Amino acid sequence: MSRGMKISLGLIAVFIGLSLIGVIFGRGVTNPLPQTEDREFSIPNNMVFVAPTEHVRQVYDEENKKTRVVAPHGFKIMRQAPAEYGPRAESDPCRPAPEQTPRLVLRDVRQESRQAAVVAGQVEVSERDGNTYVRVPNGGMLIEQVFSFRGVLVWFAAFLTLAIFSFMYDDNPIYKFSEHLFVGVSAAYWMVIGFWTVMVPNLMGKLWPTLVARINPGVGEVERSWLYLIPLVFGLILLMRLSRRHGWISRWSLAFIVGTTAGLNFVGYLASDFVGQIEGAMGPLVITGPHGIDAGATFSAVVLFIGVLSSLVYFFFSSEHKGVMGLAGRLGVWFLMITFGASFGYTVMGRVALLVGRMEFIFADWLNVIIK
């Protein structure tokens, strides 16, 4: 058996051992099986919840001053959208006069089959065709019974955490699997988020607003702008990098990106890091407060002044570092070393904080040995 396989088996043994510790000493290890659980979602202002009237129950919670509308078989969730989005749209019964909002109608978002409840301080309820329409004008919560894989995911995440830690002992196949999985999932997540939050509203939404509005009603309310064809073409050109023969075309986009970034950064760095920092360093050496000279602030100002000056002398190579220049240069090295030391200390603190976070996950979220 190879060394990597032995370490992998050791990792599995540690995983089982820890879960046993959780069973014996904890308040119950997270249930690893999928199960239903109540989950809360915040309700945005343009949602309407629809269910057959016979299934809807309305209760007023006196203590919290909130209305709870319960639908045991779930709500159909609808959203306000302009009329031209499709034949499924129907007029909104919660709004009194259609001519006041002539283009706004309701459109299906999704059909829920599980138990659900709308909880809010203010609800507008109306009935039509045997259905009850619930609107929450000031927002609220939707509590749905959802089928949750949280337990499975917590166990899997705990295993992956230990798998990554196993590298500290030595390289092994399970570590490799976890590392590759992390990179793959991260890349996929970035791509999906980037597509739905940038490509759809900021590019497709500007070029084909009506089409995009079918997916996302809010985006469709902007005016079409053909100017956005330019970034579309540049984006497509960038993909030419995948072709060995036509890859050179992508350099046009890259040149644009590099040029724009350099231009943007130049201004920012010049104003804030160069001029701003010089201005910040040119403060008074003696600081006075309401009770006379502020000794602490004055000491800081003097140290800052000497530190800046001596560190600059260390990097001044136009004259030999001898005499006063040599002394100042050596002092500058001390200041630099202390700065690097402080930076390193902070780095250690950051890394330990991440380790604390992971340990908290293992002992609180997974094993339930401690309370977070």
Add this chain to the structure above:
Amino acid sequence: MAKGWYERIRDIDRRWIFLLIALAVVLPLLFEMYFPEIPTPMVKQVYDQIENLPAGSRVLIDFSYDPASMPELQPMAIAWVRHCFLKRHRIYAMALWPLGQQLAVETINRAIDFVKKIEPGREIIYGTDFVNLGYKSGQQGVIKVVLTNLETLYSTDINGTHISKIPMMAGVVNLKSFDLIVSVSAGLPGSKEWVQFGSDPAHVPLVSGSTAVQAPLLYPYYPRQLVGVLGGLKGAAEYEQLLFERKLKPLLEKRLAELGHPAGAEDLVAQAGQYLGYSQLGIKRMGPQTIAHLVIIAFIIIGNITYFIDRRRARGRKTR
């Protein structure tokens, strides 16, 4: 030849050090070891900046971090959002990191849960008290665009609602429309870019909460270009302590008394945790942090001693 004790310490396997660090973190967690936090002047300035804004001020919070840096940054993000809600500021959440938008949802929901528990009957309404504008790619380019016109990039919020339909977006044109920018950042783009492209040109005060790794890069901007920096977990713990002492303590005591669980000063945090879901994540995590630092310092001292002993032995061999 068998190794002596000195050689054993000098040539110690790195895995023993890993094990000791793991124990230094796990044992304080299991035995709930905390240490008192004394807020530094910089943290006090950050606190005062939020505290002194009039109720209803517009606070833009940038959640530019991801789950990898959550242990450090989530405690300060929660503390800030709690503070803003308690002061009745309007929160505009955004993210320059893709995963930040989901962390903003989680952070705000946690803070709302808590505020509603200590101020029963308080309505915190999406679109009126807070809005999540979500993530946009483009790094510092996003800041550059929202400096002049926010709607160019943020035409909708995270739910797809056009910003013209969100009540609290009325009157928000660009960065200058905000009273304060709060940057919770784990790297690039983050607080540095907010200074360069946002707060400096817009002349809007900026406070930053950053990972410990990033904090030394931000201190040069203090105090002229940055109101203050919460550096890593330590900064978060100090802010939690300050918020507790100055704002939450009387509120928690009052609410616990109303619920019939009056708490003494000693067990106030524990009682509030049990009945109101109050937590001081940063302070809790500083316990293991402190012990781990002591172990690291011990190893640095041991490493230096062995280095000097080796050097002296080598010199001794040369002279012979």
